Amino acid sequence: MARFIKDKTAAYGLAPGEAVFIGTKKVDVPSLHIIRYNAESLEELHPEDTHGLQKDQGKDLISWINIYGVHDTGIIQSLAEDYRLHPLVVEDIVNTGQRPKMESYDDQLFFVLKMMHYNEKENRIYSEQLSIVLGKHYVLTFQERPGDVFQPLRNRLRKKIGRIRHEGADYLAYSLLDAVVDNYILLVERVGEKIEDLEEALLDNPGKNTLTEINNYKREMNYLRKSIRPAKEFILQLSRLETELFQGSTRPFLKDLLDIATQALESVDTYRIMLTDHLDIYNSSISNRLNEIMKVLTIFSAIFIPLTFIAGVYGTNFVHMPELQWTFAYPLFWAVLLIVALLMIRFFKRKKWL
């Protein structure tokens, strides 16, 4: 199955805005996790279904409703009705092959992002779609399965660390984006370290393994770039967007977020350039090696082939070969061989092959 583009066959021909799950089902039963907080109090809920979530909410509490598992389009739909999500938003949430993007609706901002983790053993990056809906007093997040990069954020919420409990839903949304983008930096750093380490092998011992590794890292860097570049783009847009959903005090944080995303993207590009350079050096190294090999072959051949020929001459069975009878013919023969060999060696020394 193509990894760089999701199979959309299931959704082909459907009306736009129709919700059909696209992707690989990563969890059996979707689960809900809700945190409601303000500066004074915080409560966590794990309801079975989404009924009455909206009505329940007091206006002075910020709600973070998180759903693991987006293959059950029913739950998504009922949530969509409660929060009046646009049909295209619902379609994007369940179609996990989205390009990262931001959409602005009347009183909501909608983000699609890729959350990535690196499987060191397989040397492969896996990604999962994260959809975020930001409203005036709530944030909805949709993930493909449990396990995410938001655990430290939840702890900050629970333990009242930093300013998060004193800020609005916009700061929560920013914090979510920040956690994802920070994770990109960590990822790039982990893969980047390995790429930088490759350098030595290139020059000293370039083999098929090195080639396989360069190839792998190139592919993974392209994979990373595909998710990070559009994310950076929409963060740039967001930092310039005139919206009431983001307060003035959150603005500098968006700019900081943009810096981090830019750094992640630039690092990916630096590593891509480095890998191209690595491959160039690898090829040059291989060519160098070939020259070395060919020099050895040529030197051996050029020295011994003439000698063998001379020996061959005196191995002929001509009846009249006066040299054969000479008393010192044999030592002389060796002397000739030696001289020829030395001449050849001198020739190669002059060519600086030896």
Next chain:
Amino acid sequence: MARFIKDKTAAYGLAPGEAVFIGTKKVDVPSLHIIRYNAESLEELHPEDTHGLQKDQGKDLISWINIYGVHDTGIIQSLAEDYRLHPLVVEDIVNTGQRPKMESYDDQLFFVLKMMHYNEKENRIYSEQLSIVLGKHYVLTFQERPGDVFQPLRNRLRKKIGRIRHEGADYLAYSLLDAVVDNYILLVERVGEKIEDLEEALLDNPGKNTLTEINNYKREMNYLRKSIRPAKEFILQLSRLETELFQGSTRPFLKDLLDIATQALESVDTYRIMLTDHLDIYNSSISNRLNEIMKVLTIFSAIFIPLTFIAGVYGTNFVHMPELQWTFAYPLFWAVLLIVALLMIRFFKRKKWL
């Protein structure tokens, strides 16, 4: 015949706006298909000719007039008169070598697109020109031959699925564009999967076949790009265009369409980069192989050429060769051969060739 640019010889020197069919005739007799609908009713017609199509139309019905076969410029002309198409529009409809584009006229929008399908057997993408004219209450579509990507759309119309029957001609036009662009994604996905699968062959068994395949996919990706890039461009333009022909409620759908087109284009570019990377790896792999081959040759030559020389020396017929008479000369001779061989092997082990 050049595939990446259409032969325009037939139209050469003609006045601009003059309609001459350019391309390969793909159907014998053009055929018409008309759907007229509103939220309540829908009728389908297959008239023989285009007479009176315009007058017939009630103002509260949306008409979709589809023509298969554009080589009969007569029919196109008569339709053009009824719907007051600009001469340049008519020229573009029958000249199937157009670059995808959008033109805005007083009360019409004109689109040219490529509809593509992938012939897996020939590993080749074929394209067909689709021209769309959007008016206030009608959409005209011109295709080169029957068979298109609009069947699911027609079903949605007939079965009243989704919002299409409740919307205007603009939504119909959007749906047509959406069907074409969605099809691009499917196409890229099908070819892309094969490109990703190539990777293994590159490193393990790089042969002439792999090269042919890389070459084919490169060509096809360039072919795709040539059609998708201008399409994406005009969709961007369209999403920003201030026109009365598109209602406010259709706008978010245009933005969604732009996202899909962007994704298609980016995927094509990702695969083009991947193919370039593939070729690089292929070349490195081939160089690696050459080194392996040369090592084998060199090792064999370097070991046996000196041995052969020594054997040659004792094959000479010098009368005075004291060694030949020695009792243990022959075993000694073998010992020398063995030592030389072992020394050579050690030499190559040190060089890490063995």
Next chain:
Amino acid sequence: MARFIKDKTAAYGLAPGEAVFIGTKKVDVPSLHIIRYNAESLEELHPEDTHGLQKDQGKDLISWINIYGVHDTGIIQSLAEDYRLHPLVVEDIVNTGQRPKMESYDDQLFFVLKMMHYNEKENRIYSEQLSIVLGKHYVLTFQERPGDVFQPLRNRLRKKIGRIRHEGADYLAYSLLDAVVDNYILLVERVGEKIEDLEEALLDNPGKNTLTEINNYKREMNYLRKSIRPAKEFILQLSRLETELFQGSTRPFLKDLLDIATQALESVDTYRIMLTDHLDIYNSSISNRLNEIMKVLTIFSAIFIPLTFIAGVYGTNFVHMPELQWTFAYPLFWAVLLIVALLMIRFFKRKKWL
């Protein structure tokens, strides 16, 4: 002589605006051709000199004054005085090494273009400078020699085909530009077809000829690009220019012209990319071949060199070589040779070289 930049030594150090012919003289005596027309009448003149051309002209006639041969700066100067051309315009007309461009003067537009034709035998594109001056009621064209792409246009004028006789001088200027740009498409198509045909040779029989051809087409495509790109640029400018010289009704035609120029340029770029891909494939193909050659060499060497060595051993003249006396020594010897050969073959089969 440099082909990609014209030798300007003759003009070096002259005052700007001074008219000195630069280029190769392509015709002996300049000749004039004048067409004056309106919707009702048309007359053609071939005057000897340019005296009184301006005064002669009735205000309701459009004049197209065409000059073949720009090396006679005298004629150009006298025409320049009659039509009050800016000195820099005159300089550009006679200096045939101009980059295609558009200049806007008070009541005139000035265009410089390259008219190109392809010499199939030499596989080389030749270009000629075409300068166009558009005034309210006249168009002046300056060519380096007789023979151009305007014959169909003249026929349309004479036979009243299309709208040209009903339109102003702006439409005539547009038609001239259109003829030149249409010709680019034809040219690209003719060369492009050959480039596409190269593909097969690359993989099956890559030789020095293929290389020469790739090189030639690359050079010619660069040559084409050098003329087409600035032309496309100024057509874009023109289509946006606010000028009274172009009427509203001619505007859509300019946009169409821009489309054609864009298509020409994009096709050139597509073919340039294709040629680069071709060269890559060519190189990979050559490397592949080298591997094939080396495999053959290595297999032959590796099989026969050990055999030769064994034969050499039993060709030595040691007195005490017990094997030589054995009855079945000779068949045994052959058996050993055979076994060694088979082992080598097996070795190469395992390596998948055979």
Next chain:
Amino acid sequence: MARFIKDKTAAYGLAPGEAVFIGTKKVDVPSLHIIRYNAESLEELHPEDTHGLQKDQGKDLISWINIYGVHDTGIIQSLAEDYRLHPLVVEDIVNTGQRPKMESYDDQLFFVLKMMHYNEKENRIYSEQLSIVLGKHYVLTFQERPGDVFQPLRNRLRKKIGRIRHEGADYLAYSLLDAVVDNYILLVERVGEKIEDLEEALLDNPGKNTLTEINNYKREMNYLRKSIRPAKEFILQLSRLETELFQGSTRPFLKDLLDIATQALESVDTYRIMLTDHLDIYNSSISNRLNEIMKVLTIFSAIFIPLTFIAGVYGTNFVHMPELQWTFAYPLFWAVLLIVALLMIRFFKRKKWL
């Protein structure tokens, strides 16, 4: 450890704006250095801690407070409180993996830069983060360790050279930026000289060392670019920024600074292109060498292998070999060998290999 991106694991999951030192601790105890000056007087202080720095300051003095060592977040925090630094500024100061940037706060400008020095022995560039905070009457600088490029600037301050004592804090900040950017030029010049010197070795004696060097310089140039490009970007921004912190008279100096930064960046890019060209030439040179080597091998082999074969023929022990008995067989044999050798030499001369 990755050098092209800093390990941010320590800060992972922290609240934005929280100050955690990231990097390698380069000094044990942070030290403070304060210069307070106006046109008339100047005093230098080395206080132990940061208490009361702010209050102390007379309004008519410019303060430059420099801190070596940013791992002690306590000192930074207390300074931050005195000067009301934004939490994100503090985070950026102690997190030494920042991308160079400028941030504009209400009454402060914040800059992050890389100060670089080149270790010639290791052929490696080391960088250190420099953070600058510019307020109305003060400049704060944060460095990772003692030793910087500001010594000449301090001398100019002490000795009243140039206009610095007569200008405000903005000119001091500009002078700091200028010192850093000037140092980039010096650095590029030192590495660039070596890159230009490589050229000769490429063509005459391309070996593994040359390859290692090209690789090193490529890496270092990428490293330089990573720091210089964003610096140039923010200097451009700064030169256009509408801020009260920079007076009109300092503006031309900012433009000059931008010129220098642009020159540094362009030189880096020129050298990167040069290195790519170097590698291309290197590879061509290596290929050329291989051809030379193979010619030698082929010539030797092609001359002696046939000769050896002929000698082999007359070494056979057939009973009936009439040639062997001929009186002049042996000289004739030599004559044949000679003729064959001469023919081969002629063959290679014709091929222009000799």
Next chain:
Amino acid sequence: MARFIKDKTAAYGLAPGEAVFIGTKKVDVPSLHIIRYNAESLEELHPEDTHGLQKDQGKDLISWINIYGVHDTGIIQSLAEDYRLHPLVVEDIVNTGQRPKMESYDDQLFFVLKMMHYNEKENRIYSEQLSIVLGKHYVLTFQERPGDVFQPLRNRLRKKIGRIRHEGADYLAYSLLDAVVDNYILLVERVGEKIEDLEEALLDNPGKNTLTEINNYKREMNYLRKSIRPAKEFILQLSRLETELFQGSTRPFLKDLLDIATQALESVDTYRIMLTDHLDIYNSSISNRLNEIMKVLTIFSAIFIPLTFIAGVYGTNFVHMPELQWTFAYPLFWAVLLIVALLMIRFFKRKKWL
């Protein structure tokens, strides 16, 4: 010494605006040359020093003050005082490592350019810094040494050719820029011609010389580009600059100048692309050659190695070798050799190697 970036060590740490000569001293004593003119009269002076130059000047005369030699910062300084040059301008004049640029001061425009000449023998381009200051009634030019591209301009001034004597200082400044940029075209043409001539050698006789030449031209083209690109940039700026220093009538000339600069830059880029293509073709040609060489080697080896082996077999001294006694053994032996040889030849013919 680095050629692509000037050694600025001498100026390191100096206050901005401080004038220190940077570069190689190219003349011993600076010399002055002054031309004062209006439409009626012209006088030329060669004063020893710069005293009283300013006061002397009548308001209705245009002064062109030219200085050869900028290492004597004293003279520059005194001139700077007379004409109130900004300190940064003075710094730029004496620091000859400037990037070409334009600076706009209150009533002055300041240009820095590179004047280049091509030493055909060394195949190397040398450059010299030219600084131009344009005021209302005067133009100051600073060159590194006598000998420039302005001789034709001086003659036009002296002999009243063209409009120069009737125009203001702005036209003089334009004429100076024009002379420099015209010279770029000549330079590119001279080098370009040689680059185009290389093509033949690439395919027919690719050797080390060709490689050296490609490398040289690449370096020189990069060198040219480094000076021409920023020049073109500032000419573009200048043509758009709203300044009272340039009159309306000079504007079209600036546009013309921009055209020439653009053409120079595009030609440089075309030649750079051509050189890259040349190198590609060169490499392919070298690979082709290697294949040829290896084919020769392989054919020789593969034919003679088996033959030698067969001869070796019948050179063995086995006592029981029945073939040796056969009467026709020897002719038969030759027949076998011949057949083997013919089979090999056929094998290679089938492979299309022969």
